[in-house]
Amino acid sequence: MARASSPTLFIAFGILLAAALLPLVLKPYGVYLLSLWTVWTIAAIGLNLTLGYAGQVSLAQASFVGIGAYSVALLGPHGMPFGLSMAVGAFLSFVVGWGLGFPALRVKGHYLAFVTLAFTTLVFLVMRNEAWLTGGINGVANIARPALFETPYAYHLLCTAVLALVTAAVWWLLRSPWGRAFIALRENPTRAMSLGVDVRLYTLLAFALGAVLGSVAGSLYAPLVQYVEPAPFGLALSLSLLLMVVVGGRGAFLGPYLGAIIAVLLPEWLRFMQAYYLMFYSALVIVLLVFCPTGLMGFADRIRLALRADKKTSGQGEGA
Numbered sequence: 001m002a003r004a005s006s007p008t009l010f011i012a013f014g015i016l017l018a019a020a021l022l023p024l025v026l027k028p029y030g031v032y033l034l035s036l037w038t039v040w041t042i043a044a045i046g047l048n049l050t051l052g053y054a055g056q057v058s059l060a061q062a063s064f065v066g067i068g069a070y071s072v073a074l075l076g077p078h079g080m081p082f083g084l085s086m087a088v089g090a091f092l093s094f095v096v097g098w099g100l101g102f103p104a105l106r107v108k109g110h111y112l113a114f115v116t117l118a119f120t121t122l123v124f125l126v127m128r129n130e131a132w133l134t135g136g137i138n139g140v141a142n143i144a145r146p147a148l149f150e151t152p153y154a155y156h157l158l159c160t161a162v163l164a165l166v167t168a169a170v171w172w173l174l175r176s177p178w179g180r181a182f183i184a185l186r187e188n189p190t191r192a193m194s195l196g197v198d199v200r201l202y203t204l205l206a207f208a209l210g211a212v213l214g215s216v217a218g219s220l221y222a223p224l225v226q227y228v229e230p231a232p233f234g235l236a237l238s239l240s241l242l243l244m245v246v247v248g249g250r251g252a253f254l255g256p257y258l259g260a261i262i263a264v265l266l267p268e269w270l271r272f273m274q275a276y277y278l279m280f281y282s283a284l285v286i287v288l289l290v291f292c293p294t295g296l297m298g299f300a301d302r303i304r305l306a307l308r309a310d311k312k313t314s315g316q317g318e319g320a
Helices: 006-025 028-053 061-078 082-100 109-129 152-175 177-187 189-194 199-225 235-248 255-269 271-291 295-319
Strands: none
Touching (some): 006 028, 006 152, 028 061, 028 177, 028 199, 028 255, 061 082, 061 109, 061 199, 061 235, 082 109, 109 235, 152 177, 152 199, 177 189, 177 199, 189 199, 235 255, 235 271, 235 295, 255 271
Protein backbone atom coordinates (compact mmCIF):
# COMPACT_ATOMS: atom_id res chain seq x y z
CA MET A 1 0.00 0.00 0.00
CA ALA A 2 1.42 3.38 -1.02
CA ARG A 3 2.13 5.39 2.08
CA ALA A 4 3.25 8.93 1.32
CA SER A 5 4.67 9.13 -2.20
CA SER A 6 4.82 12.38 -4.18
CA PRO A 7 1.96 11.34 -6.55
CA THR A 8 -0.17 10.63 -3.50
CA LEU A 9 0.49 14.14 -2.22
CA PHE A 10 -0.53 15.61 -5.59
CA ILE A 11 -3.77 13.60 -5.50
CA ALA A 12 -4.47 14.91 -1.99
CA PHE A 13 -3.98 18.52 -3.10
CA GLY A 14 -6.15 17.86 -6.14
CA ILE A 15 -8.94 16.75 -3.80
CA LEU A 16 -8.41 19.86 -1.69
CA LEU A 17 -8.54 22.12 -4.76
CA ALA A 18 -11.85 20.55 -5.77
CA ALA A 19 -13.13 20.98 -2.20
CA ALA A 20 -12.17 24.66 -2.28
CA LEU A 21 -13.91 25.37 -5.59
CA LEU A 22 -16.98 23.14 -5.33
CA PRO A 23 -18.82 25.38 -2.81
CA LEU A 24 -19.07 28.03 -5.55
CA VAL A 25 -21.90 25.96 -7.06
CA LEU A 26 -23.40 24.63 -3.82
CA LYS A 27 -26.13 25.84 -1.51
CA PRO A 28 -25.24 26.86 2.09
CA TYR A 29 -25.94 23.41 3.50
CA GLY A 30 -23.62 21.87 0.92
CA VAL A 31 -20.88 24.31 1.92
CA TYR A 32 -21.41 23.35 5.56
CA LEU A 33 -21.11 19.63 4.75
CA LEU A 34 -17.87 20.16 2.85
CA SER A 35 -16.50 22.20 5.76
CA LEU A 36 -17.49 19.39 8.11
CA TRP A 37 -15.70 16.94 5.81
CA THR A 38 -12.47 18.96 6.08
CA VAL A 39 -12.76 19.09 9.88
CA TRP A 40 -13.32 15.35 10.34
CA THR A 41 -10.62 14.55 7.78
CA ILE A 42 -8.10 16.40 9.97
CA ALA A 43 -9.24 14.43 13.04
CA ALA A 44 -9.09 11.16 11.07
CA ILE A 45 -5.56 11.97 9.85
CA GLY A 46 -4.54 12.30 13.49
CA LEU A 47 -6.10 8.94 14.37
CA ASN A 48 -4.52 7.37 11.28
CA LEU A 49 -1.15 8.59 12.51
CA THR A 50 -1.71 6.94 15.90
CA LEU A 51 -3.49 3.78 14.76
CA GLY A 52 -2.62 3.29 11.11
CA TYR A 53 1.07 4.15 11.15
CA ALA A 54 2.16 3.60 14.75
CA GLY A 55 -0.26 0.72 15.43
CA GLN A 56 -1.57 2.13 18.74
CA VAL A 57 -5.29 1.47 19.26
CA SER A 58 -7.14 4.57 20.45
CA LEU A 59 -10.77 5.38 21.12
CA ALA A 60 -9.90 8.74 22.64
CA GLN A 61 -9.75 10.94 19.53
CA ALA A 62 -13.17 12.48 20.24
CA SER A 63 -11.85 13.74 23.58
CA PHE A 64 -9.11 15.72 21.91
CA VAL A 65 -11.59 17.12 19.40
CA GLY A 66 -13.61 18.27 22.41
CA ILE A 67 -10.56 19.83 24.08
CA GLY A 68 -9.85 21.86 20.94
CA ALA A 69 -13.49 22.89 20.55
CA TYR A 70 -13.89 24.03 24.15
CA SER A 71 -10.55 25.86 24.09
CA VAL A 72 -11.81 28.10 21.28
CA ALA A 73 -15.33 28.37 22.72
CA LEU A 74 -14.16 29.39 26.21
CA LEU A 75 -11.11 31.53 25.42
CA GLY A 76 -12.55 33.46 22.47
CA PRO A 77 -15.08 35.47 24.53
CA HIS A 78 -12.20 36.61 26.78
CA GLY A 79 -10.50 38.31 23.86
CA MET A 80 -8.02 35.60 22.90
CA PRO A 81 -7.46 35.45 19.10
CA PHE A 82 -8.64 32.36 17.26
CA GLY A 83 -5.13 31.23 16.32
CA LEU A 84 -3.88 31.53 19.88
CA SER A 85 -6.93 29.66 21.24
CA MET A 86 -6.22 26.90 18.73
CA ALA A 87 -2.59 26.79 19.88
CA VAL A 88 -3.65 26.51 23.54
CA GLY A 89 -5.95 23.59 22.70
CA ALA A 90 -3.20 21.91 20.68
CA PHE A 91 -0.71 22.30 23.54
CA LEU A 92 -3.16 20.89 26.09
CA SER A 93 -3.94 17.97 23.80
CA PHE A 94 -0.24 17.30 23.23
CA VAL A 95 0.38 17.13 26.99
CA VAL A 96 -2.69 14.99 27.68
CA GLY A 97 -2.00 12.78 24.65
CA TRP A 98 1.57 12.27 25.82
CA GLY A 99 0.27 11.19 29.22
CA LEU A 100 -2.31 8.89 27.63
CA GLY A 101 0.50 7.19 25.74
CA PHE A 102 2.03 5.80 28.93
CA PRO A 103 -0.55 2.99 29.28
CA ALA A 104 0.40 1.95 25.73
CA LEU A 105 3.86 1.13 27.09
CA ARG A 106 2.31 -1.59 29.28
CA VAL A 107 -0.86 -2.82 27.52
CA LYS A 108 -1.66 -3.56 23.89
CA GLY A 109 -4.59 -4.36 21.61
CA HIS A 110 -8.07 -4.40 23.09
CA TYR A 111 -6.68 -3.69 26.58
CA LEU A 112 -5.33 -0.38 25.31
CA ALA A 113 -8.66 0.28 23.59
CA PHE A 114 -10.43 -0.08 26.95
CA VAL A 115 -7.98 2.33 28.58
CA THR A 116 -8.62 4.98 25.92
CA LEU A 117 -12.35 4.29 26.13
CA ALA A 118 -12.23 4.99 29.87
CA PHE A 119 -10.37 8.24 29.16
CA THR A 120 -13.04 9.28 26.64
CA THR A 121 -15.74 8.62 29.21
CA LEU A 122 -13.85 10.63 31.84
CA VAL A 123 -13.43 13.66 29.56
CA PHE A 124 -17.09 13.46 28.50
CA LEU A 125 -18.22 13.44 32.15
CA VAL A 126 -16.04 16.46 32.91
CA MET A 127 -17.55 18.35 29.97
CA ARG A 128 -21.07 17.46 31.05
CA ASN A 129 -20.85 17.84 34.83
CA GLU A 130 -18.39 20.70 35.38
CA ALA A 131 -20.82 23.43 34.37
CA TRP A 132 -18.68 26.16 35.96
CA LEU A 133 -16.07 25.47 33.29
CA THR A 134 -17.84 24.09 30.22
CA GLY A 135 -21.43 25.21 30.64
CA GLY A 136 -22.51 21.63 31.25
CA ILE A 137 -25.39 20.31 29.17
CA ASN A 138 -26.26 23.88 28.14
CA GLY A 139 -22.95 24.19 26.33
CA VAL A 140 -21.45 27.36 24.91
CA ALA A 141 -23.35 29.32 22.25
CA ASN A 142 -22.61 32.21 19.90
CA ILE A 143 -19.06 31.16 19.14
CA ALA A 144 -17.63 33.79 16.82
CA ARG A 145 -15.66 33.00 13.69
CA PRO A 146 -12.40 34.85 12.91
CA ALA A 147 -13.11 38.33 11.58
CA LEU A 148 -11.80 37.63 8.06
CA PHE A 149 -13.70 34.35 7.76
CA GLU A 150 -17.20 35.11 8.96
CA THR A 151 -19.09 34.02 5.84
CA PRO A 152 -19.68 30.28 5.27
CA TYR A 153 -17.53 30.13 2.13
CA ALA A 154 -14.69 32.15 3.64
CA TYR A 155 -14.66 29.89 6.69
CA HIS A 156 -14.71 26.84 4.42
CA LEU A 157 -11.59 28.18 2.71
CA LEU A 158 -9.94 28.53 6.12
CA CYS A 159 -10.78 24.91 7.00
CA THR A 160 -9.48 23.73 3.62
CA ALA A 161 -6.28 25.74 4.04
CA VAL A 162 -5.66 24.20 7.48
CA LEU A 163 -6.28 20.73 6.03
CA ALA A 164 -3.75 21.51 3.28
CA LEU A 165 -1.15 22.52 5.89
CA VAL A 166 -1.86 19.37 7.90
CA THR A 167 -1.56 17.27 4.73
CA ALA A 168 1.83 18.75 3.85
CA ALA A 169 3.10 18.41 7.44
CA VAL A 170 2.02 14.76 7.76
CA TRP A 171 3.47 13.94 4.33
CA TRP A 172 6.80 15.37 5.46
CA LEU A 173 6.59 13.56 8.79
CA LEU A 174 5.93 10.17 7.19
CA ARG A 175 8.89 10.55 4.84
CA SER A 176 11.18 11.54 7.72
CA PRO A 177 12.97 9.15 10.12
CA TRP A 178 10.07 9.72 12.52
CA GLY A 179 7.60 8.25 10.04
CA ARG A 180 9.79 5.23 9.38
CA ALA A 181 10.13 4.73 13.14
CA PHE A 182 6.32 4.81 13.52
CA ILE A 183 5.93 2.11 10.86
CA ALA A 184 8.67 -0.01 12.45
CA LEU A 185 6.87 0.34 15.80
CA ARG A 186 3.64 -0.90 14.22
CA GLU A 187 5.17 -3.84 12.39
CA ASN A 188 7.36 -5.27 15.16
CA PRO A 189 8.22 -3.29 18.32
CA THR A 190 10.85 -5.82 19.42
CA ARG A 191 12.67 -5.69 16.11
CA ALA A 192 12.37 -1.89 16.07
CA MET A 193 13.98 -1.74 19.50
CA SER A 194 16.81 -4.02 18.33
CA LEU A 195 17.45 -1.59 15.47
CA GLY A 196 17.83 1.33 17.87
CA VAL A 197 14.32 2.81 17.69
CA ASP A 198 13.29 4.38 20.98
CA VAL A 199 9.97 2.54 21.29
CA ARG A 200 8.97 4.45 24.42
CA LEU A 201 9.52 7.85 22.81
CA TYR A 202 7.74 7.06 19.55
CA THR A 203 4.79 5.45 21.29
CA LEU A 204 4.25 8.63 23.29
CA LEU A 205 4.76 10.79 20.20
CA ALA A 206 2.20 8.77 18.25
CA PHE A 207 -0.47 9.58 20.82
CA ALA A 208 0.61 13.20 21.30
CA LEU A 209 0.75 14.13 17.61
CA GLY A 210 -2.53 12.37 16.87
CA ALA A 211 -4.10 14.26 19.79
CA VAL A 212 -2.84 17.60 18.42
CA LEU A 213 -4.54 16.99 15.07
CA GLY A 214 -7.74 16.01 16.87
CA SER A 215 -7.58 19.30 18.79
CA VAL A 216 -7.01 21.29 15.58
CA ALA A 217 -10.13 19.67 14.13
CA GLY A 218 -12.11 20.60 17.25
CA SER A 219 -10.86 24.19 17.10
CA LEU A 220 -12.26 24.45 13.58
CA TYR A 221 -15.47 22.62 14.47
CA ALA A 222 -16.55 25.03 17.22
CA PRO A 223 -16.78 28.19 15.04
CA LEU A 224 -18.22 26.13 12.19
CA VAL A 225 -21.33 25.12 14.17
CA GLN A 226 -21.03 28.15 16.54
CA TYR A 227 -22.25 26.06 19.46
CA VAL A 228 -20.61 23.27 21.47
CA GLU A 229 -21.95 20.95 24.13
CA PRO A 230 -20.70 17.58 25.41
CA ALA A 231 -22.80 15.20 23.30
CA PRO A 232 -20.81 15.41 20.03
CA PHE A 233 -17.54 14.47 21.78
CA GLY A 234 -18.51 11.10 23.19
CA LEU A 235 -17.76 7.55 22.12
CA ALA A 236 -19.91 7.85 18.99
CA LEU A 237 -17.50 10.36 17.45
CA SER A 238 -14.47 8.20 18.32
CA LEU A 239 -16.14 5.23 16.64
CA SER A 240 -17.03 7.36 13.63
CA LEU A 241 -13.42 8.51 13.26
CA LEU A 242 -12.27 4.91 13.65
CA LEU A 243 -14.68 3.98 10.85
CA MET A 244 -13.15 6.66 8.63
CA VAL A 245 -9.66 5.28 9.17
CA VAL A 246 -10.60 1.62 8.70
CA VAL A 247 -12.87 2.10 5.67
CA GLY A 248 -10.45 4.50 4.02
CA GLY A 249 -7.47 2.26 4.72
CA ARG A 250 -5.31 2.04 7.84
CA GLY A 251 -1.86 3.39 7.22
CA ALA A 252 -2.82 4.81 3.82
CA PHE A 253 -2.08 8.49 3.26
CA LEU A 254 -5.36 9.11 1.39
CA GLY A 255 -7.37 6.81 3.65
CA PRO A 256 -8.80 9.56 5.93
CA TYR A 257 -9.94 11.58 2.91
CA LEU A 258 -11.93 8.69 1.46
CA GLY A 259 -13.11 7.50 4.86
CA ALA A 260 -14.48 10.94 5.71
CA ILE A 261 -16.34 10.99 2.39
CA ILE A 262 -17.98 7.68 3.31
CA ALA A 263 -18.82 8.79 6.88
CA VAL A 264 -19.82 12.43 6.29
CA LEU A 265 -20.97 12.89 2.69
CA LEU A 266 -22.34 9.49 1.66
CA PRO A 267 -25.23 9.49 4.19
CA GLU A 268 -26.35 12.85 2.79
CA TRP A 269 -26.15 11.58 -0.79
CA LEU A 270 -28.39 8.66 0.20
CA ARG A 271 -31.13 10.80 1.72
CA PHE A 272 -33.23 10.41 -1.43
CA MET A 273 -34.04 6.95 0.01
CA GLN A 274 -35.84 8.76 2.85
CA ALA A 275 -36.49 6.46 5.84
CA TYR A 276 -34.28 3.68 4.44
CA TYR A 277 -31.10 5.64 3.83
CA LEU A 278 -29.45 4.76 7.16
CA MET A 279 -30.26 1.06 6.70
CA PHE A 280 -28.74 1.09 3.22
CA TYR A 281 -25.72 3.06 4.45
CA SER A 282 -25.07 0.60 7.28
CA ALA A 283 -25.37 -2.37 4.92
CA LEU A 284 -23.00 -0.71 2.47
CA VAL A 285 -20.38 -0.13 5.19
CA ILE A 286 -20.64 -3.78 6.26
CA VAL A 287 -20.15 -4.92 2.65
CA LEU A 288 -17.11 -2.64 2.29
CA LEU A 289 -15.50 -4.02 5.45
CA VAL A 290 -16.20 -7.64 4.45
CA PHE A 291 -14.91 -7.40 0.89
CA CYS A 292 -12.30 -4.68 1.49
CA PRO A 293 -10.80 -5.50 4.91
CA THR A 294 -7.80 -3.28 4.12
CA GLY A 295 -10.07 -0.36 3.23
CA LEU A 296 -10.71 1.43 -0.03
CA MET A 297 -7.05 2.27 -0.53
CA GLY A 298 -6.08 -1.35 0.06
CA PHE A 299 -8.65 -2.43 -2.52
CA ALA A 300 -7.27 0.11 -4.99
CA ASP A 301 -3.75 -1.24 -4.40
CA ARG A 302 -4.95 -4.79 -5.06
CA ILE A 303 -6.48 -3.71 -8.36
CA ARG A 304 -3.32 -1.85 -9.34
CA LEU A 305 -1.11 -4.83 -8.54
CA ALA A 306 -3.42 -7.17 -10.46
CA LEU A 307 -3.34 -4.91 -13.53
CA ARG A 308 0.43 -4.66 -13.28
CA ALA A 309 0.72 -8.46 -13.08
CA ASP A 310 -1.58 -8.89 -16.08
CA LYS A 311 0.45 -6.38 -18.07
CA LYS A 312 3.68 -8.14 -17.15
CA THR A 313 2.21 -11.52 -18.12
CA SER A 314 0.95 -10.13 -21.43
CA GLY A 315 4.39 -8.64 -22.16
CA GLN A 316 6.06 -11.97 -21.47
CA GLY A 317 3.57 -13.73 -23.76
CA GLU A 318 4.21 -11.33 -26.60
CA GLY A 319 7.97 -11.72 -26.12
CA ALA A 320 7.65 -15.49 -26.40
